[in-house]
Amino acid sequence: METFLSVGVVLLPLAYLVVAAAYGFLFFSVPSKASRWATPALLGTLAFHLLYLVVLAYRWHQFPAATVAQALSIIAFAIAGVYALVEWLGRERSTGFWLVGLVFFFQLFSSLLGRPVPPDLARFKDGVIAIHISLALLGYTAFAIAAGYAFLFLQLYRDLKGGRFSTFFGKLPPLEALERMMLGALVTGFAALSGAVLSGILFAQREFPAVWHHDPKIIATAAIWLLYGAALALHRFRRWQGKQTAIVALTGLGAILFSLFAVNFFFTDFHGFL
């Protein structure tokens, strides 16, 4: 089991890199058989990733989201899964290179952190915290996907606005579709993060009534929640257009990564797990 996990942690980023490269042949219209097996390769990698997570859960007897490395791997898996679903539903493979590329980076960061021993937290068995963690991961995944689509939206927007047609032009879904996918992911992420914040407050109020307000992780998360909430509200009430929302989606992902890395490793108090 240990050997499998040690090999898996190395193989996963490599596998996603290969899959991203296969989608790259497709995106850049380079004739290659690789583009044909991009989807099967993604599905194979997803199956392997699922097995890795199951073994990881079995190894530590808890949901594998107790460390930043584990959480990043879960997010990578979820983004890849959502992309596979989008591809299957929309028969649309042009965004594969970019979204699987994003998956690769999440998994790479996860693997670089190694496999630290997760804390054996009794609180992980609490129902509220299980909901809290699941919603937070769902929210982060949706925000990462939104950032992926936001990046592509901005590239196409720039081409269309400037009349200089780069590699992106003609190879992506239309601007309206990218905006809709980005907004859908943002709304999903915001709803999930709202649930995570609420369940987190309930739990913290019960477990750490005196200190939780001052925790840097909670402050950072509240700021992220406000950022996304404001962007969605401004979009809803027609003051903001796709471009501004896309910029917030990218900024938001940056803030999430900052929260995951810097706050979790250097500042946090009781939020020592994810």
Next chain:
Amino acid sequence: MARPDGPPLLLVGTDYRLAPLELRERVALSPAETEELLVALLARPAIGEAFALSTCNRTEVYLAPRDERDEETAYRELLDLLFLARAPELGQPGRLFVQRNREAAHHLLSVASGLESMVLGEPEILGQVKQAAGIAEQVGSGGPVMQHLLRAAIEAGGRARRETGIASGAVSLGYATVELAKNIFRELEQCRILILGAGETAKLVARNLLERGARKLTVANRTAERLEAMRRELPTIETLPFDQRVAALAGADLIVVATGAEEPVLTRRDLSAAMDVRGSRPLLVVDLGVPRNVDPGAAKIGNLFLHTIDSLQNLIERNLKRRREEVPKVEELLGRELDRFFSWYKSLDAEPIVAELQRQAEEIRKRELAAAYARFPAETHADLDRLTRSLVKKILHHPSARLRDVEGENTAARLAIARDLFRLDSRTDPTDGNKE
């Protein structure tokens, strides 16, 4: 004796590179004239098969002389019947091209793939080749060689468009507008389109948009007569008085402006007000006027995409560059189709032997079956017939396939051994019958 590597083919023609329009239009052929020419060519003893392709950019005639020695006669007769008869100036050096055999076959495949077109990769030529092939079939001027060659050309043309980017991207103003719209809006069918102007450019763009699925198209023009003329040409469009154009801006997703006005007919303020109403919905404005018909300052409005003739030209140039980059891929594909055509021709060497082998086997089968019928009840005869047919077919399948296989080594030796083993002695050429 072994057949030559390829069929004798002769191509004579002229195109936009060699002859100006005034000469091309004199040798251009209507479908009826094409039929007449093909019938006249077939009446000549030197010519076995013929095919003619005539478009606004080219007129070319492909001939399969009955014999290589007939080629010069066929060439002369074609010049007398068509090219020199209609445009003697084509007799000047460099006005006509003449190609033979593999080169001629390659040319037809190139034409069908759009490599020889004035606009590289243009899609209409494949349809024109198919139409010309239909005329040749109707007249009966295409024998086995021409039929196979045309099939190879049509296959190559289709594959070039499907498997390479030779026809990708817009290369005209109208289609460039469509391409821009398709990169912004999810469904062109649902886009509300407003066109200002009813001149030739506006009509062309409207036609291209309708061809690509646009349904909600409104046109406004300063002169009512022109607008009415456009409506008669394109009856599905709606019309709007020109002075109501500004009120219609907020409801449109795509605005094409192509008027002859000296001053902008849409100001930044008009468009800004429209965008306020539209909220976050994007707006594409294509200004095809020279001088510009839309205030250039409108480009600064968020979510409004203003394009002029220059930016459309950028897009067209980019697409043409991409098409040029696809040419080697198309050439590779043409090479494979051409090889297949020549393999087919080479395989004709084996056809008389295969036919003789099958005839001999069928004779034996019938003889043995006749003898066997007496020993079996009548109700089993049909089953016996089916069984023996199936046996003969299965036994001969592999030898026949091997004899036809021109890719393997020692083809000639293999055919000689087959003749010797099965005591075959046939020299019948299956194409001869069709050439008569």
